[in-house]
Structures are given as structure tokens and as C-alpha cells.
Amino acid sequence: MVPMPPATHPASPFTPRDFQLVLLRRMADHNPGLVEDARHALGASITDMREANKRWQAMLHSPRSRAAASPYRSVLGAPESTLTRRIGDMACEAWLFPVPLWPDLRFEVLLAPNGAVWNEWLIRAPEAEGPDLKSLADLTPWSCTVDEAARAFAPARPLEGTAPTRWGLAFTAPDAEGARRAVVAEFTWGLLQRVAVND
Known part of the structure; x- marks a missing residue:
């Protein structure tokens, strides 16, 4: 008797919850703690997050799209x-x-x-x-978007990101003592992830 192949089940629908996991997956490299808290709020595991990202990429590149x-x-x-x-x-x-x-x-x-x-x-x-951005202390992870930082610390120079969903801005901002510091702010999906101060 020829063995029957295992039954296949259609994939569950891709939901807005899954889409949020895709956003988090790209942010995990910069802010794993914030991402973990957000993932728990969604009731999702690391595996869920990776699978959501994999399915999203397949959807974007599907010939049926x-x-x-x-x-x-x-x-x-x-x-x-x-x-x-x-x-x-x-x-x-x-x-x-x-x-x-x-x-x-x-x-x-x-x-x-x-x-x-x-x-x-x-x-x-x-x-x-929006946030009241006045100094380096205000530039905390997830505190602002690209356009908000660019307006608050104009003139800001856009920088090429390290991935399609990442952007950078170079500008100056005052530190705690009021001295102007040259910084590079990194964004993922338009949301601030981290700031590097150029000494």
C-alpha cells in the first residue's frame, strides 16, 4: 500500500498583528529590549516574529501580487x-x-x-x-520620527540607510551643558532607534 502524503493545512491569514511583528523584526538589532516588551504585548514568540517576516517577504515578492x-x-x-x-x-x-x-x-x-x-x-x-525635541536627552529610542527630528534640529542632512527600511540623519543638537554636538540618528521604518555622538 502506497503511504499517503501528510495532510497540508492552509496557512493562517496574515493579520495586522503579524505586520507589527514585521516592523519589530527590523528594529530588534537596535533595541532588543523594547522589541521583546512589544512582542510580549502582542503575545508572540521570537519564532512568530521570524515567521511573520518570512511570510511578509514572500507576499511582497509573489508574482500574484x-x-x-x-x-x-x-x-x-x-x-x-x-x-x-x-x-x-x-x-x-x-x-x-x-x-x-x-x-x-x-x-x-x-x-x-x-x-x-x-x-x-x-x-x-x-x-x-508630537514630542518636544530640544536636546540630545530627548532623542530616546522610539521617541520620534524622521521628519520630527529633521524639523527639530534643522538643518539635518539625510544619510543612506544600511537596509531598505532604514534611514539616517546627520545634525547637531545641544548636550546637557548646552554644547552643540554632531550626531547621527538612525531610524527603522521611520522611527528613531539610536543616536551616535561624534566626539
Whole structure:
């Protein structure tokens, strides 16, 4: 008798919880303690986080994905709000999705006029009050977004990130004694992860 192959079960749906685990997976290198606390809040294991990231990457690169933006709507549903942002002379559409781990933030997917995803990161929710950034002491992990740091410590120079989901900013900020210090701030998914002071 020929043995029957083991029964296969369809994969469980990829949920907003899984998407948050994808965001955390990219932040774990910089802030493992914060990520562990957030992972526990989601009731997820390290294995769950790795599996969510693996499945998300497969979704992004699937030939069945008709457009680069389609995975976001299929996983996160309809955007909470849709905004128009101008980049130069071009009008782009921005989709904003809630992320329960960070109630005051929204995940923004910025679409080019042809529907391609130009950018994807965390921003402050339009109705939320941003942080009061005045010195190095205020630049703690997860305290601010890229645009908030750039505005608070202008002029800031953008730096190329070490991965597609990472960004950097170079600027000066006062230390505890008020002396201006040259710093490099690193962001993952648009959220501050760490600051290096150039002595």
C-alpha cells in the first residue's frame, strides 16, 4: 500500500498583528529590549516574529501580487485616511494605517501617480501631538520620527540607510551643558532607534 502524503493545512491569514511583528523584526538589532516588551504585548514568540517576516517577504515578492501596494490593503484593510502629498510638482497619494503598538503613530504608504510604492514608514498621526525635541536627552529610542527630528534640529542632512527600511540623519543638537554636538540618528521604518555622538 502506497503511504499517503501528510495532510497540508492552509496557512493562517496574515493579520495586522503579524505586520507589527514585521516592523519589530527590523528594529530588534537596535533595541532588543523594547522589541521583546512589544512582542510580549502582542503575545508572540521570537519564532512568530521570524515567521511573520518570512511570510511578509514572500507576499511582497509573489508574482500574484498585482501591484506593490496590494499587500498593505489585503493585510491592513482600507486606510484609516488618505492624504495628498506633493513631492516637487507631483501629487502623490498617502495611505495611513493605524498601528496599535504605537497609538500616536500611523504607518504611511506613499504612492507614486502610477501606483508604485515610493516610501513606507511610521509617521505621527495627524491629530496626535508630537514630542518636544530640544536636546540630545530627548532623542530616546522610539521617541520620534524622521521628519520630527529633521524639523527639530534643522538643518539635518539625510544619510543612506544600511537596509531598505532604514534611514539616517546627520545634525547637531545641544548636550546637557548646552554644547552643540554632531550626531547621527538612525531610524527603522521611520522611527528613531539610536543616536551616535561624534566626539
